[in-house]
Amino acid sequence: MGRKADLLFVTALAITSAAPAHGADRQIISIAPGRLGEATIALARQTRTSIGMSDQSLAGIRTPAVTGTLSVEAALKRLLKGSGATARRIDGATWRIVRTRPALPASAPAPIPAAPAQDQPEAQIVVTASKRETPLFRYAGMVEALDSRAFSSGEAAGGTATLLARVASLSSTHAGAGRNKLFIRAIADSGVAGPTQATTGQYLGDMRLNYAAPDPDLKLYDVGRVEVLEGPQGTLYGAGSLGGIIRIMPNAPNLGEMGGQVSAGLSATQHGDPGGDLSATLNLPIVAEKLALRVVGYGVQEGGYIDDVNRGKEDVNRTRTWGGRAALRFAPDDDWTIDINGVYQRIEGDDAQYATRSVGRLERASAVAQPYRSDYLLGNIRLEKQWDSLRFVSSTGFVRHDLSESYDATQPGGPPALFRQRNEVDIFSTENRLVRDLDNGLGWILGGSYLQSTSKIYRSLTGFGAALIQPEVLPGVPVFGRGQPAAATGVRNSVKEATLFGEASFEPVRGLIATFGGRLTNSRLSGEALDPVAALSSADLARAEAQADRSETIFLPSASLLTDAIPNVTLYARFQQGFRPGGLAVDDQRVRRFQNDRISTLEAGFRMGIPGRDRIALSGNIAYTDWRDIQADVTDRIGLPTTANIGDGRLYTLEGRIVARATRTLTLDSSIIYNDSRLTRPAAFIRALSYDNKSLSVPNVANLGGRVAFDYRTSIDDLTNVHLSGSARYVGKSRLGVGPILGQTQGDYVDTSLSASVTRGPVQYSLSLTNLFDSDGNRFSLGTPFDLNTDYYTPLRPRTLRIGVDFAF
Structure with missing residues (x-):
């Protein structure tokens, strides 16, 4: 009956939906x-x-x-x-x-x-995430730019999963939509979710999306472009950009033309439930050439495919997402542009995404359901003033991100128990910058920013036994039974950052560009325990909180040299730094301070040709990274997620990419990344975990990754276009954590996809197939942190077929 109800729901979704509008209007132009x-x-x-x-x-x-x-x-x-x-x-x-x-x-x-004609690439790629809109051939660093042609409506419904399939250097913990941690290059801390700040910065336009919380996994409907810049990016983006940044740029309201698009899809997952997606986009000029509104709405259901044999339930891990964006653009005159943006998204997961190999493929045996929920709200106002080559940009906004998770805490022989954790994150940020864009990537940027973020982690334990006296699960936390929750110790971390930053590029001799920059940040940190258990010493709490209340000032320099003296070839070398502030964490029901960490990267690379424009485009990069006082989210002896400094480490990274236009209609794309990571100076408690004198690698860093893809586009007649694409991505081996307890391997699988679409006039019909070979690869080896010995694994979504239709108006 449940599957029939799901099918009816998905069929209803397929009746309506929507996507991006297209149009042209008069705009302020200065060339x-x-x-x-x-x-x-x-x-x-x-x-x-x-x-x-x-x-x-x-x-x-x-x-x-x-x-x-x-x-x-x-x-x-x-x-x-x-x-x-x-x-x-x-x-x-x-x-x-x-x-x-x-x-x-x-x-x-x-x-x-x-x-x-309809598929001709741009004359040039501009790296807008550089904040100085630098041409790709004059950008010193590795960047992946995906324009609107990269995302079909089905791929937009996939959100971050679509980016993971396209960018070899991007990886995820795969704990579930809305609760994943993202890593760029090999800058990964761990797979569990504690109070530490993310290593990858995420932005919607100029507005920061995350801080001390996982990826919000916003869907990519009506997005014009996504840029992934490898890090660190400390000079321009500050704390939390150790691995790099992901910048999503939605389509702006069109001031001159009304339009929109409707899209819908039905999906069938082998071994699981059906799914579906829908979207709607409307662009509405209110005052011609002055004021326009653009609204996006969507709903996505991903069918479950994990069976829980202990509870006798099938396909328990179904996920639903719905949300939308609204943007209002006001252009009072030829020089000013004012944008007001709002975002809301809700993700509901019925149960956890993991299975147990000893139980069976796509099966596990849990005592309780482990649902999760993510609520995300964003508001932003952006002002831009243009004077020829000089621009002033101001972006101010607020984010509220609530993530509720639950874990099976049942002990062997004991009654069912559930551990719940709720992370409430508030972010206020403002950035104001003055930019001078000169020819060919020259110019400068000078700016200041202020950020205030507060993260509150609340925890509780609920026992479902009939007796009032239950076996102890967490020291000092009672288990009442009968479904009554008892509070466990949580933590609040607050940070206030005031920053000045600048960067300038000049050409001392023709063909050689030097860039220097720096970022000066003062961070005021504070923390406190929330609902501390009675067993905690008041003196210990006061001491930890006193240590957390402090002020830190840090300077992050950057420098690069680039030459394009060789025709169609760019050579560059770059030095960049990044950091994350410290805070408080709960360890074994004790509150402890963790310190800030700092990363320094020296890299060199080359770029020959422009992808999609030239017959052959090549790029390569080699990087050395020194990482001090690495912050990592780990588990304590009880199994609770916590944060600690695990020591110093180093990473060597080697990357390469080739894009070939084999014919006028066919493009081939392949990339590879190799990582070698080591903890060079592990912390004392980490050294105790090293067995047989084996060296320890940085957690969650895959040793090897790569991707191959093809893209074929052709026209049958003036109205009919055909698009075929396919890809295969390899994710190498990595370890969940450090030491024998968290030393489970994961990765070592290939993910595949194939898609086809036919567009005739305003209507597009599409067909896609993911995980072609129905692989059972392990994306993440953690199930519940209260049981670290069972052979848990998080499988790839089984083979899934989607049929979709889009209609533009």
């Missing part, structure tokens, strides 16, 4: 005299459009200055006047520049045929 390649980069950035070229030799054509409040079409006409080229409009946000007369003599080799 200096130069060449067409640079001019189209600037125009695409200022108008948030995609501008491609059928022939890259057009990039060298001289162009005049273009300024004023113009439509994209009018600006392109001015740029191309007398150039022998013209612009063709593909859709509301895509243009293609083609020649109107032959560029080569008859004896010259024929140029490579252009890709279909």
Whole structure:
């Protein structure tokens, strides 16, 4: 009956839904005299459009200055006047520049045929997450840029899982949607969730999404672009960007044209329940050229596939997500833009995502259900003022993130027991910066920011036995039985950060760019125990809280050298630092302080060609990272998540990527990452866990990862386009934690996907298949932290088929 009800629910979802709108309108445009390649980069950035070229030799054509409040079409006409080229409009946000007369003599080799117009890549990739909108070929570092073409409605429903499938250097703990920890490169602390700050910074536009909490896993509907910058990124993004940052840029309201899109999908998971997704996007100009509203709403259900044989229940790990975004844009004149944004999302997981190999594939035997819930709320206002090449940007906002989790705490031979943990995180942040964008990535940025974050972790233990006297599970915590909860010791951590930062790039000699920057941060930290158990000493509590109340000032320098003196080749070297402030954690029902940690990375790399633009694009990077006083979320002797400094470590990372346009319609993409990590100076309690004098690796760092993919796009006629894509990603071996108790291995699996779509006019039909070979790979080896000896594993979602339809208007 349950599956029939789910099927009816999913069928109802498929009747309606929605996605991004497209359109053009008059905007403030300011382009200096130069060449067409640079001019189209600037125009695409200022108008948030995609501008491609059928022939890259057009990039060298001289162009005049273009300024004023113009439509994209009018600006392109001015740029191309007398150039022998013209612009063709593909859709509301895509243009293609083609020649109107032959560029080569008859004896010259024929140029490579252009890709279909609607799929032509941008003339250049601009790294907007650099906050100075740097062209990719002049950015010193590893970056992955995914534009709106990368996300179908089905992939948008996957949220962070879609990014994991596309970026080889990005990894996750896979504890469940809304409760995962994300890692970039090999900068990972551990797999359990304690009070420590994330190693990866996440942003929606200029607004910070997370602090001392897991990935909120926002769905990617109506998103124009996602950039993943490898870290550390301490100069521009401050604390919590040790591994790097993920910046999601949603489509902004269009001031001149009404539009929208509806999308829906049905999915079937082998060995499990059906699922479905729907979305709706509407762009509504309120006052032409002045005021517009853009609204996105969505709902996603992921069918369960884990059976609990002890409780006699099937497919217990079903997850539901619903939420939306609203954005209001006001452009009072040619120089000012004001954006007000709001986000809400709720995730409900019926049960945990893990299984037990000794019980059976996709099965476990739990005494109680272990549901979880994530509520996420964000509000933000952004102001931008433009003076030619000078920009002022101010972003201020508030985040409330509540995550409730539960773990099976049943002891051998005892009655069922459930441990609950609720993490309430409040973030207020504001950043104000002045930016000077000069040609080819030169210029400077100067800014200041203030952040205040408070994290409160509440804990309780509930026994379900009939007797009033129960076996002790947590020292000092009574077990009342009969479903009555008893409070366990929790913790509150608060941090206030005031920051000044700056960065500047200059060209001392032609073809050599030097960049220097720094960030000065003063952090005021405080902490206290919440609901301390009676067994805790008042003196110990007072001492720990006194240690937590302190002020720290830290300076993070950065420097890089880059040369593009070799045509179509970029060489760079970079030094960058990052840090995380300390705080309080509960260890064995005692409150203890953990210190801040600091990371320094020296890297060198190269880049040849631009992915999607050139026939062959290559990039590579080698990095050495020194990590001091590593903060890691671990488990204490009882099994509770806690945070401690586990010592010093070092990491070597080697990365490479090649993107080849095999034909005008087919692109091949492959990447690889190798990590070698060691705890060079483990903390005393960690050294005690080292057995047989074996060296210890940094937790959750896979030794090897890689991805291969293809993308095929073609046109059948003027109205019909076909898109095929597929990928396979390998995730290497890693360990859950340090020592023999948390030394379980995980990873060493291949995840695969295949998708196809046909677009005819405003309608698109799609079909996708994930986990083609129905792999049972282990993504995460932790089940319940109260039992670290059972062979728990978190399997890949079994083979899943999705059918979808999108309609744009």
